[in-house]
Each structure stands twice: as C-alpha cells, then as structure tokens.
Amino acid sequence: MRAAVAASQNFDDPLSCLVVQDVPEPEARPGWVRVRVVASSINPHDLWTLRGVGHPADRIPIILGCDAAGYTDDGRAVLVHPVIASADRGSGDPTMDPQRALLSEMHNGGFAEYVLVPETSLVPKPDFLSFEEAAALPVAWGTAYRMLFSRAGLQAGDRVLVQGATGGVASAAIALARAAGAVVYATTRDASKFDFARECGAHEVFLSGARLPERVDIVVETVGEATWSHSLKALRPGGTVVICGATSGPNANADLNRVFYQQLSIIGSTGCTVTELRGLLRLMQTAGLRPKIEQTVSLENIRDGFELLLAGANRGKIAVKVSEA
Ligand SMILES: NC(=O)c1ccc[n+]([C@@H]2O[C@H](COP(=O)([O-])OP(=O)(O)OC[C@H]3O[C@@H](n4cnc5c(N)ncnc54)[C@H](OP(=O)(O)O)[C@@H]3O)[C@@H](O)[C@H]2O)c1
Known part of the structure; x- marks a missing residue:
C-alpha cells in the first residue's frame, strides 16, 4: 500500500x-x-x-x-x-x-x-x-472541545479570547465557544484573516496583541511565546488560560507576579477522550457546525x-x- x-x-x-x-x-x-x-x-x-x-x-x-x-x-x-x-x-x-x-x-x-x-x-x-x-476533527476539534469544556470549564455567557484564530485548534475553539453561548474574541497576525475568524463564529477580531474591549474569563492558547504575555494581560482576575500548544515557541515570560496577584489559572490540555470526541460530534450536529x-x-x-x-x-x-x- x-x-x-x-x-x-x-x-x-x-x-x-x-x-x-x-x-x-x-x-x-x-x-x-x-x-x-x-x-x-x-x-x-x-x-x-x-x-x-x-x-x-x-x-x-x-x-x-x-x-x-x-x-x-x-x-x-x-x-x-x-x-x-x-x-x-x-x-x-x-x-x-x-x-x-x-x-x-x-x-x-x-x-x-x-x-x-x-x-x-x-x-x-x-x-x-x-x-x-x-x-x-479528532486531533484539532477534539483538543479544542476538551480545552474549553473539560479543562477550562466554559459556561454560557463567559468571555473567551482565542489566539491565532485561523489555526486548526483555534478555529475549532471559536466555533465551539460560540455554539456554547460565549462571547468570543479572536486574534490573528493578519488582517486579511479577520473575515475567516468571523465566519468561524468570532464576535470581534483583532490583530495579535491588540487591546480588547474587556477582560475575558478564558483564553485559548495554542501560539505560545508570541501571544503569551497578551493572554495573561487579557484575563480578568481569577481567569483561566488553557494551553495545548506553543507553535511560536515554548519559552514565554511566565510573568509570575501577574499570575499570583491576579489569581490566574494556567491549565495544560492534551488530546481528548473517546467520550469527549462523541460529545463533540453531538454538539456539532445539534449546533450545525462543520x-x-x-x-x-x-x-x-x-x-x-x-x-x-x-x-x-x-x-x-x-x-x-x-x-x-
Ligand atoms: N496538545 C495537544 O493535544 C495538541 C493538539 C493539537 C494541536 N496541538 C498544538 O497546538 C498548536 C496549534 O495546532 P493547530 O493544529 O491549530 O496548528 P495550525 O493550524 O498550524 O495553527 C497555528 C496558528 O497559530 C497562529 N500563530 C500566531 N503566531 C504564530 C507564529 N509566530 N508562528 C506560527 N503560528 C502562529 C497562526 O494563526 P494566525 O495566522 O491566525 O495568527 C496559525 O494559524 C501546534 O503547536 C500543535 O502542535 C496540540
């Protein structure tokens, strides 16, 4: 073969x-x-x-x-x-x-x-x-599903920032968070990609590093070094950054003062279970996502x-x- x-x-x-x-x-x-x-x-x-x-x-x-x-x-x-x-x-x-x-x-x-x-x-x-x-679906969308629902505990009405909007995991996270009733902000390096991020479900799209209209409850990180500092600054006190990858590099400034003073949670996430994959498929079917x-x-x-x-x-x-x- x-x-x-x-x-x-x-x-x-x-x-x-x-x-x-x-x-x-x-x-x-x-x-x-x-x-x-x-x-x-x-x-x-x-x-x-x-x-x-x-x-x-x-x-x-x-x-x-x-x-x-x-x-x-x-x-x-x-x-x-x-x-x-x-x-x-x-x-x-x-x-x-x-x-x-x-x-x-x-x-x-x-x-x-x-x-x-x-x-x-x-x-x-x-x-x-x-x-x-x-x-x-299994790797990109399964990972995004687990990040949002099992690891970060997304609830309807939460404000979510998705970094690197046009990636496989990020575009899935935008769509899933929107379907779950979140307010979804997204960033991308390239303004020509704004429309794509909106089509995925983002309410508002910004260039990487831009100031958002408000602080968010959850940041979905896959980019790593290039966006990490912005991710921590974008969180409300007590907010959560959930990370599954570091495409631009793994050695970001930890900014520990911000982590403890703002009582932030940093949660790693990898893959998904069969149960989560089945849940993803049901959610996509009921929400009309592809x-x-x-x-x-x-x-x-x-x-x-x-x-x-x-x-x-x-x-x-x-x-x-x-x-x-
Ligand atoms: N832990 C796990 O289970 C798991 C599962 C899947 C993926 N991952 C990891 O997560 C990361 C993303 O996966 P993916 O499938 O979404 O990849 P992808 O489709 O290649 O997307 C990566 C996105 O990151 C953004 N980005 C921003 N700054 C970047 C930079 N300096 N260099 C490169 N990209 C940059 C880009 O979005 P813009 O152009 O819109 O800015 C790009 O589209 C990878 O590192 C992957 O290995 C981990």
Whole structure:
C-alpha cells in the first residue's frame, strides 16, 4: 500500500524527510482492527515528528498522520480516536496515561491506505459529515472541545479570547465557544484573516496583541511565546488560560507576579477522550457546525499540504484524500 512516511528527521528542513512510498499492509490482530483510510488531515504534530521534536529517532521510520476516517474491513464507517492509551493507567482518564501515544507516535498513522487501531478507538462516523470533515476533527476539534469544556470549564455567557484564530485548534475553539453561548474574541497576525475568524463564529477580531474591549474569563492558547504575555494581560482576575500548544515557541515570560496577584489559572490540555470526541460530534450536529477545510490534497501530493501548514498560510484544516469513499 502507499503511505506518507517520516523517513528521517531534520529540524530545519522537515519536508526533506517526508517520503511517499510503498509499505506492507497491516494485518489485524486481537483487539485491533484494520481501517481502510478514506481521509486524514495534516496536523503540526506531523511536522514536529519530521523535525525530531518529541519523537525519538529510534521510532523512525514511521507512517505519519494522527487523524483517520474510513471503513473497517466489516464495512463500518468510522473515525479514529487518536489517543492510544489506558484509562486505568491514567486514573480513569486515558489522556493522563503516562504511556499514552498519539497515532503515529508508537503506531503507524493515518497517511496510508490502511491503518491498524484498537477496536476501542473506533467512533461511528455521523452522516452529516463527509470523510474529509470527519478526519479533520479528532486531533484539532477534539483538543479544542476538551480545552474549553473539560479543562477550562466554559459556561454560557463567559468571555473567551482565542489566539491565532485561523489555526486548526483555534478555529475549532471559536466555533465551539460560540455554539456554547460565549462571547468570543479572536486574534490573528493578519488582517486579511479577520473575515475567516468571523465566519468561524468570532464576535470581534483583532490583530495579535491588540487591546480588547474587556477582560475575558478564558483564553485559548495554542501560539505560545508570541501571544503569551497578551493572554495573561487579557484575563480578568481569577481567569483561566488553557494551553495545548506553543507553535511560536515554548519559552514565554511566565510573568509570575501577574499570575499570583491576579489569581490566574494556567491549565495544560492534551488530546481528548473517546467520550469527549462523541460529545463533540453531538454538539456539532445539534449546533450545525462543520470544520472549515482550506485545501484537500491527495496522498501522493501530500507535500503541498505540508508546505501550506509550514508557511502558516492555512485557514482551518488541510485534509488528505487517501481513497474513494
Ligand atoms: N496538545 C495537544 O493535544 C495538541 C493538539 C493539537 C494541536 N496541538 C498544538 O497546538 C498548536 C496549534 O495546532 P493547530 O493544529 O491549530 O496548528 P495550525 O493550524 O498550524 O495553527 C497555528 C496558528 O497559530 C497562529 N500563530 C500566531 N503566531 C504564530 C507564529 N509566530 N508562528 C506560527 N503560528 C502562529 C497562526 O494563526 P494566525 O495566522 O491566525 O495568527 C496559525 O494559524 C501546534 O503547536 C500543535 O502542535 C496540540
């Protein structure tokens, strides 16, 4: 079968390590099922793997792709919950399992004609979503759902700031927070992206770092260094910043005086549970939400999608069409 593989790692030139090649098909084993992949989506995680960040060299080569939607061998249309973990080891929450692995970290990922996943990772694909839309959800939208509802405890009427509005997680957070009855502010580096953020559901959009009309209850952070200081300043006393990523760098000024004096909460968040993924799908169906897909690329031309993500030029998600539905 064809697959997009991280064949090596290079921090400065990650795409030089990306190879589309023939690999052996996976074979089902007890507790694991084979999914014929119809669609996947590209995440920054795939770039981190190619750069050698958070993925040890001894796990190369590996098939990339954290997301997948397709058909099981017995004909079920599914999407794949990508956190392969044990709830027991995580004290009831598999995302807290110290040995958890996102698809493509320990096990071959979804940029392939077939992917092998635990039976417990399968979630029925709802009819209201195409396979490309379904494959855009588990990592980006699942993470945004957990950040807002499970970690930051969003309530209707809360004021939410979403930094880096046009990213996969950020655009999902805007839509979900709006659907949950929040007042949503968003920032982006580029004024030409304001309309996109409004289409996602933002009430008002600002350039990164701009003063907001009011302090907010929750900030959704994925950008890191470039926006961290603004995120802390934007919070009301007692507010919460919830962070799942640091695209622009991890070493922001902690501003500890502000954290204790304003009694701020800083909450990390990673992935989502199967239960949260199912909740996300129900919320999207009842609220009429769908992910915005900037571009769909074929598996053979997956490099085009990576280049868009690398340039920070994506608005929402980049889907990968692997086979016909
Ligand atoms: N912990 C988890 O489970 C988890 C899950 C998903 C993602 N993540 C992480 O979260 C981050 C965002 O993921 P994503 O899928 O939303 O990525 P993405 O689609 O590439 O979005 C990143 C966004 O950050 C904004 N940004 C602002 N300043 C930036 C800068 N200096 N450099 C680059 N981007 C900048 C951009 O928005 P504007 O152009 O609008 O400013 C960009 O669209 C990544 O680091 C990813 O690894 C973590």
